[in-house]
Amino acid sequence: MEKFYLTTAIAYASRKPHIGNTYEIIMADAFARFQKSQGKDVFLCTGTDEHGQKIENLANEAGITPKAYVDKVAGEIKGLWDLMDADYDHFIRTTDDYHEEVVAKIFKKFYEQGDIYKGYYEGWYCTPCESFFTATQAANGICPDCGRPVSQAKEEAYFFKMSKYADRLIKHIEDNPGFIEPESRKREMVNNFLKAGLQDLCVSRTSFTWGIPVTFDPKHVTYVWLDALTNYITALGYDPDKSFEEQSDKFKKYWPADVHIIGKDILRFHTIYWPIFLMALDLPLPKKVFGHPWFNFGNDKMSKSKGNVVYADELAERFGVDAVRYYALSEMPYNSDGSVTYESVVARYNNDLANNLGNLVSRTHAMTKKYFEGIVPTPDVTDPIDDDLKATVASAITKSVELMDAYHVADSLEVIFGMLRRANKYIDETMPWALAKNESDRPRLAPVIYNLLETIRVAAVLLTPYIPTTAENIFNQLGTDKKAFATIAEFGALESGKPLGEAFTLFARIDEKKFLEEMEAKIAAAIEANKPVEEPEHEAEIGIDAFSAVELRVAEIIACEPVPKAKKLLKLQVDLGYEKRQVVSGIAKFYTPDQLIGKKVCLVTNLKPAKLCGVDSFGMILASGEDDVKVVFLDPSAKNGDRIH
Numbered sequence: 001m002e003k004f005y006l007t008t009a010i011a012y013a014s015r016k017p018h019i020g021n022t023y024e025i026i027m028a029d030a031f032a033r034f035q036k037s038q039g040k041d042v043f044l045c046t047g048t049d050e051h052g053q054k055i056e057n058l059a060n061e062a063g064i065t066p067k068a069y070v071d072k073v074a075g076e077i078k079g080l081w082d083l084m085d086a087d088y089d090h091f092i093r094t095t096d097d098y099h100e101e102v103v104a105k106i107f108k109k110f111y112e113q114g115d116i117y118k119g120y121y122e123g124w125y126c127t128p129c130e131s132f133f134t135a136t137q138a139a140n141g142i143c144p145d146c147g148r149p150v151s152q153a154k155e156e157a158y159f160f161k162m163s164k165y166a167d168r169l170i171k172h173i174e175d176n177p178g179f180i181e182p183e184s185r186k187r188e189m190v191n192n193f194l195k196a197g198l199q200d201l202c203v204s205r206t207s208f209t210w211g212i213p214v215t216f217d218p219k220h221v222t223y224v225w226l227d228a229l230t231n232y233i234t235a236l237g238y239d240p241d242k243s244f245e246e247q248s249d250k251f252k253k254y255w256p257a258d259v260h261i262i263g264k265d266i267l268r269f270h271t272i273y274w275p276i277f278l279m280a281l282d283l284p285l286p287k288k289v290f291g292h293p294w295f296n297f298g299n300d301k302m303s304k305s306k307g308n309v310v311y312a313d314e315l316a317e318r319f320g321v322d323a324v325r326y327y328a329l330s331e332m333p334y335n336s337d338g339s340v341t342y343e344s345v346v347a348r349y350n351n352d353l354a355n356n357l358g359n360l361v362s363r364t365h366a367m368t369k370k371y372f373e374g375i376v377p378t379p380d381v382t383d384p385i386d387d388d389l390k391a392t393v394a395s396a397i398t399k400s401v402e403l404m405d406a407y408h409v410a411d412s413l414e415v416i417f418g419m420l421r422r423a424n425k426y427i428d429e430t431m432p433w434a435l436a437k438n439e440s441d442r443p444r445l446a447p448v449i450y451n452l453l454e455t456i457r458v459a460a461v462l463l464t465p466y467i468p469t470t471a472e473n474i475f476n477q478l479g480t481d482k483k484a485f486a487t488i489a490e491f492g493a494l495e496s497g498k499p500l501g502e503a504f505t506l507f508a509r510i511d512e513k514k515f516l517e518e519m520e521a522k523i524a525a526a527i528e529a530n531k532p533v534e535e536p537e538h539e540a541e542i543g544i545d546a547f548s549a550v551e552l553r554v555a556e557i558i559a560c561e562p563v564p565k566a567k568k569l570l571k572l573q574v575d576l577g578y579e580k581r582q583v584v585s586g587i588a589k590f591y592t593p594d595q596l597i598g599k600k601v602c603l604v605t606n607l608k609p610a611k612l613c614g615v616d617s618f619g620m621i622l623a624s625g626e627d628d629v630k631v632v633f634l635d636p637s638a639k640n641g642d643r644i645h
Helices: 019-037 053-062 066-083 097-112 163-175 183-194 224-229 249-254 264-280 312-319 321-331 342-372 384-405 409-430 439-463 468-478 512-529 544-548
Strands: 003-008 041-049 090-093 116-126 131-133 151-160 259-263 289-292 295-297 338-340 552-562 570-575 580-585 600-604 610-612 615-617
Touching: 003 019, 003 249, 019 041, 019 066, 019 259, 019 289, 019 295, 019 312, 019 321, 019 338, 019 409, 041 066, 041 224, 053 066, 066 090, 066 312, 097 116, 097 151, 097 224, 151 264, 163 183, 163 264, 183 264, 224 264, 259 264, 264 289, 312 321, 312 342, 321 338, 321 342, 321 409, 321 468, 338 342, 342 409, 342 439, 342 468, 342 512, 384 409, 384 439, 409 439, 439 468, 552 580, 580 615
Parallel strands: 003 041, 003 259, 041 090, 259 289, 295 338
Antiparallel strands: 116 131, 116 151, 552 570, 552 600, 570 580, 610 615
């Protein structure tokens, strides 16, 4: 059996992926399922990239270890991949012991064979991209890949001799036209990077520690791209101490990869650095690197500050997993960036899934029940209009396969749904309800209904890689086990005389107006939540002596009641350990007495006494905010009366 090994880029474990990041695993899974339908032995690898300075910084900000941080995020990513019904064969984490061990060996192997040398790096560095750039590349102090500011970095580092393999790589690209796709991406890599002259690549860092240590120089950790890219071979059990012929059966079976499916932003790493690493390891290069476009929100990049970040799991709550898969696959063009809008989400759902597909299945199932008691009829007679439908089906099978083989996923889906639109038109042309009225037309009714049922079955077979749960639901409604791709080689494999399964709604229509109003409110709330905090007006600076003059102590609230005729005030009795006091505070709108009694607070004890609404107050408790006041509560173990410094 012919093998097919495909991979996604491993997701960076810094945050939850949005719909654009999630598209990649959906596409890879659809392609893996498609290759399985063609009779191939498929292995799909995905996973998470978990080392680097950005991870270390985020973990420090969260007050946890980097490993604890990536454990949490990797779990979220894996859970999202599972939710999207991704049928991967291996999920690798770059913190897996076996991966770290092999990466350390690869680094040492490169060093010992003279591909890596120690040097000194000084230049521009982008932390989010984990990438170094020259002053020319980082014009105006901006990262050319992500558009964020770069900073100067200066440190001892090991470098890989990229130029040693550059000519060999250029020849490989020229000799293998399909190695980089789309074609526009190949031209960009060759003209902008290879022919311009490759600089040696920094492959270690000393300014942070969260990475795979260099075994012979432990103050260095392996640079994230040498670490991450090798996952494609460590996942198969690669051993750098052995020749290709000596590798495990699994590795020799699946390597080289048939395709790396990646985002266009990391094409340089996969089409220049990765092939050169493989050349240095004396391993075959992958057959293809496919750089897919990005998803934008309308015409903008997704951004929390703009409130336009779309998450696949949130869409799935409203529309279902298969609807999200279909939307992502049908909206992303082959070469140019895709555009996510809530208007297009609901339009795709209602028009394509609910109306075109769902309504076709529902109407045909209902007519079979009504006219043939739910039994698949026998098509005894034919008409030229039947031949036209069958020709459309045959063409859709051929074209959809050709387009999928060429990675034109959205176009392949469009062909399948074009076939479904033709089937709906066929209903209008043949008018089964009119044929059922006259006994003389009954012989013509049977082939019409059969042709519709068979077209739906073919559609389910073709749609299995894209929306597998829906396809299975259609097979169940048809009551058929004819699910394999081989069964659609000729029109007519659906068995006559067999009963249909139970009918149910595949996709219920969404109220577009209501949905869009909810999304507009969500975007507005997200913008407000992520609005930068304006710097407040500040008081004049004070010295330590002035600050020390304010006496702050731990006080426990032992009693509390409203101040009569004062809506904002509460009268508190507090215990300072050495004495008890009465304090009046304007927090009645935000707390009830029950919420305060027993809590420990920070009390200004040397504030001049005041009378509020006729009630004496001997101090002030600390709280934050103006419109939404929050009392500063202390740890319950704090000792009453202790000085707060």
